[in-house]
Amino acid sequence: MTEDSTPQPSAPQPSVPTTNSFSVTKLMVLVGVLMAVASGYFLFADSLTLSNLAEQETALRDYRSDHPVLVYGIAFAIYVAVTGLSLPGAAVLTLAFGWYFGFMRGLVLVSFASTLGATVAFLLSRYLLRETIQAKFGDKLKSFDENLQREGAFYLFTLRLIPAVPFFVINVVMGLTPMKTQTFWWVSQVGMLAGTAVFVYAGSTFPTLAALAEEGASGIITPKLLAAFVALGLFPLVAKKVIRQIKGVRPL
Numbered sequence: 001m002t003e004d005s006t007p008q009p010s011a012p013q014p015s016v017p018t019t020n021s022f023s024v025t026k027l028m029v030l031v032g033v034l035m036a037v038a039s040g041y042f043l044f045a046d047s048l049t050l051s052n053l054a055e056q057e058t059a060l061r062d063y064r065s066d067h068p069v070l071v072y073g074i075a076f077a078i079y080v081a082v083t084g085l086s087l088p089g090a091a092v093l094t095l096a097f098g099w100y101f102g103f104m105r106g107l108v109l110v111s112f113a114s115t116l117g118a119t120v121a122f123l124l125s126r127y128l129l130r131e132t133i134q135a136k137f138g139d140k141l142k143s144f145d146e147n148l149q150r151e152g153a154f155y156l157f158t159l160r161l162i163p164a165v166p167f168f169v170i171n172v173v174m175g176l177t178p179m180k181t182q183t184f185w186w187v188s189q190v191g192m193l194a195g196t197a198v199f200v201y202a203g204s205t206f207p208t209l210a211a212l213a214e215e216g217a218s219g220i221i222t223p224k225l226l227a228a229f230v231a232l233g234l235f236p237l238v239a240k241k242v243i244r245q246i247k248g249v250r251p252l
Contacts, residue, residue: 057209060100075101076113083117084124086168090114091199098203106200114196115189118171122184125175133172140165140173148177153187154246160191161239198235202228 064071075097083090094114098106125133134141147155156179159170174184205224 072109076109079110079113080117080120083114084120086121090167094196094199095203098200099206103201103204106204107197110200111189111193111196114192115185118188119181119185121168121171122175125172130176134176137169137173140169141176144173144177153183156187157191158243160188161194162236162243163195195235198231202232
């Protein structure tokens, strides 16, 4: 009895999405976002005038004065969620909180909220997302480990003071290192303070919407705002110089 020599159909190969289909998907998403923005503008254009927004700003500031604990608590929770989940927008929030709360109160809020959020991301990386983070940032982990062995916590301080590495990358990669949580907390708090102060100050110099509605575009450009932008530009250069000087006097 001979075996059936009829060729068997080959198993179907899984389809691999092509670059073109991926590009079409991204284009469709972009078009959808633009359509949503355009629809929102046409629906709410009358409400988006400076005078109407200025009235809303006054209501927001009055609400903050009447319910300070609630407002600060919500703002704190939002900032912790954004930084803890590594979502985009922390820099914009920092500027907005400086504008809304003022320099000193905004600085205290953002400093502690950003540190807590960074620590949440640090702990999530260490205990829940280790394999995922290691697969995505394994190349950076080796460099981080080598620098930590050589410089200790001062390496984290350097990263916080000079924003050469994205904020969220520092948080999640440090979670894979042997660094203690309390060390990560206080070094991050101290290291981020100067940069946070510069951003919060920049936000605090923005004019109110009421002033902008009255004075027009000329109300935006003020000496304080110009000084804030100069500080934002000079801060990384000054921070690098400070780090070089500190490293120069540290014992080998």
